Amino acid sequence: MMGLLYRGSVAAILLGSLLLPVVASAQGDAKVAFVDTRRALTNCKEGKSVQEKLKAMLEKKRAEFGPKRDEVQKLEQEFESQQFVLSEEAREERRVQIAQTKKKLEREFEDAQAEVAIEERKMMKPLIDKVDKELKALGKDKGFTVILEQTAPFVLYSQETLDITDMLIERLNGA
Numbered sequence: 001m002m003g004l005l006y007r008g009s010v011a012a013i014l015l016g017s018l019l020l021p022v023v024a025s026a027q028g029d030a031k032v033a034f035v036d037t038r039r040a041l042t043n044c045k046e047g048k049s050v051q052e053k054l055k056a057m058l059e060k061k062r063a064e065f066g067p068k069r070d071e072v073q074k075l076e077q078e079f080e081s082q083q084f085v086l087s088e089e090a091r092e093e094r095r096v097q098i099a100q101t102k103k104k105l106e107r108e109f110e111d112a113q114a115e116v117a118i119e120e121r122k123m124m125k126p127l128i129d130k131v132d133k134e135l136k137a138l139g140k141d142k143g144f145t146v147i148l149e150q151t152a153p154f155v156l157y158s159q160e161t162l163d164i165t166d167m168l169i170e171r172l173n174g175a
Contacts, residue, residue: 031143033164034150037131040165041124044172050123057119061112068105075101127172134171138164 041047079094086094139147142164148155150163 030145032162033139033142033144033147034155034158034162035135035147035168036150036163036165037135037168038151040131040168040172041127044127044169046127046130046172050120050127053123054116054120057116061116065105065109065112068108072098072101072105130172131168134168138168138171142167 042051075094075098079091079098083091083094135147138144144164147164150158150165
């Protein structure tokens with residue numbers, strides 16, 4: 001696994017080192033910029049709004065699961081305190097009941113996680129499309145030859161002056 005990851009990183013570094021000279025020679029003087037799209041998505045007004053909505057949704061889900069988790073703990077505590085007075089058959093029934101209740105809770109939790117993930121994708125899709133549109137417009141307006149993702153594996157260093165993330169955030173907030 002690690003070897004595969006290493007080879008992928010080496011390939012990305014080689015691709016990046018090969019890409020820039022080709023772009024530069026094709027365009028004469030290349031004007032390169034870097035952007036941290038994750039930071040732009042989380043720091044623009046719309047991104048913060050999405051985060052707040054998702055946070056509220058998660059809190060609501062947590063509140064729904066609180067009583068269910070308490071029920072499982074209560075069943076386990078009751079079993080612990082009564083297991084020595086119960087018959088073997090009754091103990092087995094309780095174990096099965098606790099296991100079924102736990103499994104049901106786990107399934108409901110997984111369903112809730114999937115629901116939140118789907119909702120996150122729905123909420124983020126328009127913003128991601130907006131980021132893409134604004135990056136293209138920013139590239140054209142400022143005459144950039146190429147805009148690279150700052151967190152890409154082949155970007156080992158970039159000057160802060162080449163980072164256009166704040167410009168993108170301003171455009172997203174104003175667009």
